[in-house]
Amino acid sequence: xxxxxxxxxxxxxxxxxxxxxxxxxxxxxxxxxxxxxxxxxxxxxxxxxxxxxxxxxxxxxxxxxxxxxxxxxxxxxxxxxxxxxxxxxxxxxxxxxxxxxxxxxxxxxxxxxxxxxxxxxxxxxxxxxxxxxxxxxxxxxxxxxxxxxxxxxxxxxxxxxxxxxxxxxxxxx
Amino acid sequence: xxxxxxxxxxxxxxxxxxxxxxxxxxxxxxxxxxxxxxxxxxxxxxxxxxxxxxxxxxxxxxxxxxxxxxxxxxxxxxxxxxxxxxxxxxxxxxxxxxxxxxxxxxxxxxxxxxxxxxxxxxxxxxxxxxxxxxxxxxxxxxxxxxxxxxxxxxxxxxxxxxxxxxxxxxxxxxxxxxxxxxxxxxxxxxxxxxxxxxxxxxxxxxxxxxxxxxx
Numbered sequence: 236x237x238x239x240x241x242x243x244x245x246x247x248x249x250x251x252x253x254x255x256x257x258x259x260x261x262x263x264x265x266x267x268x269x270x271x272x273x274x275x276x277x278x279x280x281x282x283x284x285x286x287x288x289x290x291x292x293x294x295x296x297x298x299x300x301x302x303x304x305x306x307x308x309x310x311x312x313x314x315x316x317x318x319x320x321x322x323x324x325x326x327x328x329x330x331x332x333x334x335x336x337x338x339x340x341x342x343x344x345x346x347x348x349x350x351x352x353x354x355x356x357x358x359x360x361x362x363x364x365x366x367x368x369x370x371x372x373x374x375x376x377x378x379x380x381x382x383x384x385x386x387x388x389x390x391x392x393x394x395x396x397x398x399x400x401x402x403x404x405x406x407x408x
Numbered sequence: 409x410x411x412x413x414x415x416x417x418x419x420x421x422x423x424x425x426x427x428x429x430x431x432x433x434x435x436x437x438x439x440x441x442x443x444x445x446x447x448x449x450x451x452x453x454x455x456x457x458x459x460x461x462x463x464x465x466x467x468x469x470x471x472x473x474x475x476x477x478x479x480x481x482x483x484x485x486x487x488x489x490x491x492x493x494x495x496x497x498x499x500x501x502x503x504x505x506x507x508x509x510x511x512x513x514x515x516x517x518x519x520x521x522x523x524x525x526x527x528x529x530x531x532x533x534x535x536x537x538x539x540x541x542x543x544x545x546x547x548x549x550x551x552x553x554x555x556x557x558x559x560x561x562x563x564x565x566x567x568x569x570x571x572x573x574x575x576x577x578x579x580x581x582x583x584x585x586x587x588x589x590x591x592x593x594x595x596x597x598x599x600x601x602x603x604x605x606x607x608x609x610x611x612x613x614x615x616x617x618x619x620x621x622x623x
Contacts, residue, residue: 250427251429251430251432252429253427253428253429253430254427255424255425255427256424258423258424258427259420259421259424262420262423262424263420266416266420283415283416286416287415287416287419290416290419290420290423291419291423292563292623294423294427295623296494296562296563296623297430298430298431298432298433298561299433299492299493299494299562299563300432300493301432301433301434301435301493302432304493304495305495308495308496308497308498309493309494309495311496312494312495312496312498312563312565313494313563313565315496315565316494316563316565320622402566402568403566403568403569
């Protein structure tokens with residue numbers, strides 16, 4: 236089954252009216268969409284937690300979708316908010332485990348539109364590289380420091396500053 | 409991985425099981441909340457302090473200042489209300505343009521002050537000034553509280569920016585209410601003391617609101 240905008244919007248409208256069956260299929264579709272969305276944005280072992288957090292946020296904020304507007308940009312805004320929130324919470328937990336490289340995911344127009352690469356383009360190269368290596372590809376601070384030639388503390392500072400900027404940008408995207 | 413997936417299934421079952429119908433939030437409702445907040449602030453201030461006697465025939469300069477501040481306030485309110493309904497690619501920046509237009513007030517005041525420094529000094533030192541600022545800040549609380557409540561129930565994806573915008577909306581609302589009371593038609597006075605209410609509320613919004621708006 237493909238995840239397309241019109242059927243998601245229909246399911247969401249029914250969910251707002253209290254249709255539990257529609258809501259269950261909507262959540263299942265959103266889960267698949269979110270798994271792909273996060274696959275390229277965060278280390279794999281965090282994807283499930285982030286998907287769950289986003290589904291709960293979506294549930295709490297169900298009333299904030301306006302049926303005269305498309306559904307996916309609404310979901311994407313919530314997904315991105317949760318993503319940034321998780322990156323922020325992680326920023327002091329510097330070391331990630333091994334095998335954290337993010338897995339590939341199917342390309343979709345909407346994913347391309349929201350691509351992390353587009354956001355990272357707006358950051359200074361040092362910050363973008365530190366975030367990509369540590370937060371997305373799952374390298375440790377020490378590894379990132381070796382790869383990009385920045386000192387370990389500079390890698391941390393760059394991650395901190397870059398995430399702060401990303402958080403500010405998420406709404407103007 | 410299987411366990412994780414099982415727990416997502418459980419979560420989906422749980423969420424679907426507790427679904428109740430919701431009333432979709434519309435921009436119109438948020439706007440009505442904000443308008444009510446303005447009406448409450450205006451009624452309270454004007455009931456306590458009275459309206460200026462020549463309200464129907466305000467001098468053009470005061471009228472112009474009123475509408476410049478009002479347009480910044482309306483644009484900020486509109487942006488704040490829309491920030492409660494998230495969506496990637498939505499544009500919330502309308503308030504910036506109105507804010508820029510309103511900046512012509514302090515600019516004009518500075519230019520006028522350069523030409524007549526005595527009048528400028530007098531306007532700055534007159535005792536009513538700070539009172540206008542405080543009244544503006546208090547009168548704006550209605551709009552500030554309404555927008556805060558709206559955003560608290562909504563889903564603002566940039567709490568910091570939302571804090572600024574709510575502050576600007578509340579301060580501008582307060583400044584328009586004060587303009588209905590304050591009889592001083594001096595550009596310097598309006599720009600400085602009424603403008604200070606907008607700036608003060610914006611800073612307060614930026615400092616106080618973001619932690620409260622996170623979700």
